[in-house]
Amino acid sequence: MCVSLTFLIIQLLLEGWEKLTRMAPVGLSGPTYKVHQVPEHFHEHFIISGYRHPKSTPFQCILSVFDATNETLNFWTHFLPSWYFLWILRDLWDTLDFKHDSYTWPLLAYMFVCIIFPLASATAHTFNTMSDLARHICFFMDYGALSIFSLGVAIAYRAYCFPSDLRNTWFGHHYTDMALINSVICTIASCQTRFMPPSTLRKVMRLGAFAWPYCYDSIPILYRLFLCNPHECLLQSQFIHARQFVFALLAAFLYASHLPERLNPGRFDIIGHSHQLFHVCSILGTMDQMQAILYDMKARRAELSESSWEYSSVWSTIGVILSVMAVNSLIIAFFSVKLKLIFKKFK
Numbered sequence: 397m398c399v400s401l402t403f404l405i406i407q408l409l410l411e412g413w414e415k416l417t418r419m420a421p422v423g424l425s426g427p428t429y430k431v432h433q434v435p436e437h438f439h440e441h442f443i444i445s446g447y448r449h450p451k452s453t454p455f456q457c458i459l460s461v462f463d464a465t466n467e468t469l470n471f472w473t474h475f476l477p478s479w480y481f482l483w484i485l486r487d488l489w490d491t492l493d494f495k496h497d498s499y500t501w502p503l504l505a506y507m508f509v510c511i512i513f514p515l516a517s518a519t520a521h522t523f524n525t526m527s528d529l530a531r532h533i534c535f536f537m538d539y540g541a542l543s544i545f546s547l548g549v550a551i552a553y554r555a556y557c558f559p560s561d562l563r564n565t566w567f568g569h570h571y572t573d574m575a576l577i578n579s580v581i582c583t584i585a586s587c588q589t590r591f592m593p594p595s596t597l598r599k600v601m602r603l604g605a606f607a608w609p610y611c612y613d614s615i616p617i618l619y620r621l622f623l624c625n626p627h628e629c630l631l632q633s634q635f636i637h638a639r640q641f642v643f644a645l646l647a648a649f650l651y652a653s654h655l656p657e658r659l660n661p662g663r664f665d666i667i668g669h670s671h672q673l674f675h676v677c678s679i680l681g682t683m684d685q686m687q688a689i690l691y692d693m694k695a696r697r698a699e700l701s702e703s704s705w706e707y708s709s710v711w712s713t714i715g716v717i718l719s720v721m722a723v724n725s726l727i728i729a730f731f732s733v734k735l736k737l738i739f740k741k742f743k
């Protein structure tokens with residue numbers, strides 16, 4: 397009895413899923429399209445349906461986040477986490493003295509970038525079907541936000557997580573300066589790739605622009621995981637720092653492999669394609685990273701603040717982030733104008 401009831405329920409759920417993924421393609425924002433109905437540069441590998449109109453209005457774009465399109469969950473899987481991180485910051489605000497205690501400022505900068513990067517990505521996923529130009533600009537925004545994120549991570553790592561062996565080395569003294577340079581160069585490089593024809597070089601450059609800052613930021617953490625001194629090996633954060641890498645590798649694997657939709661094109665158009673799973677993994681990784689930073693921050697307070705605290709001005713934390721944000725905005729504006737001129741020439 398119980399078994400057959402369970403089977404019945406499973407069958408109903410599967411049928412529901414079947415219907416949901418093959419639902420009538422007209423939603424709040426208008427019809428959705430099959431891959432061959434939209435221009436080629438909008439095509440996504442192994443995604444057959446659920447495409448929005450390539451010249452949607454802003455209002456249609458907003459409505460579409462409540463529809464079943466190929467981007468709906470790309471939006472929610474970053475929009476909700478952004479609010480979640482804001483909620484965490486609110487919580488921390490009650491227990492930490494962000495206003496007066498300079499020990500908390502690098503954390504504040506980090507929390508800020510954690511809120512900004514998923515929000516920028518969610519916005520980009522919403523409005524990228526307004527036009528060709530909008531699509532490029534949305535990608536620029538996404539790249540800019542990721543570059544800011546890598547800088548925020550570097551500031552927090554340098555402040556709370558740095559292995560004591562490396563703190564007074566050349567690398568230790570210039571770690572954040574180089575992260576800043578990475579951040580700006582990577583915004584420029586990844587934007588530039590949108591002007592290149594599809595090629596291996598383009599792929600390598602685009603991937604490198606994301607992977608390099610991440611790898612660079614991770615050097616002190618890898619050092620701590622593999623070469624920690626006896627005292628630092630015992631820090632509570634070690635395991636969470638390590639687990640964060642698992643999520644990052646998984647995210648990279650999903651991004652590059654286009655799994656699972658590669659195995660069954662069309663089946664995962666709306667729910668479960670690799671880009672959504674990639675979002676989820678990157679957020680889980682960020683949650684681990686945040687937890688590990690919080691652990692380190694708490695556990696190492698005495699040790700860090702007694703040997704002259706380096707972040708006693710707002711400028712060195714939030715100020716740096718805001719300045720690079722301004723620089724990135726200028727870079728994006730420059731590339732957008734350049735694109736617009738190119739588009740004009742071809743009309």
Ligand SMILES: *[C@@H]1O[C@H](CO)[C@@H](O)[C@H](O)[C@H]1NC(C)=O
Pocket residue numbers: 434438439440443446447448449450466467470524525669671
């Ligand atoms: C979804 O469809 C849009 C066009 O409406 C396309 O630009 C985008 O690449 C697709 N994304 C995914 C993840 O399938």
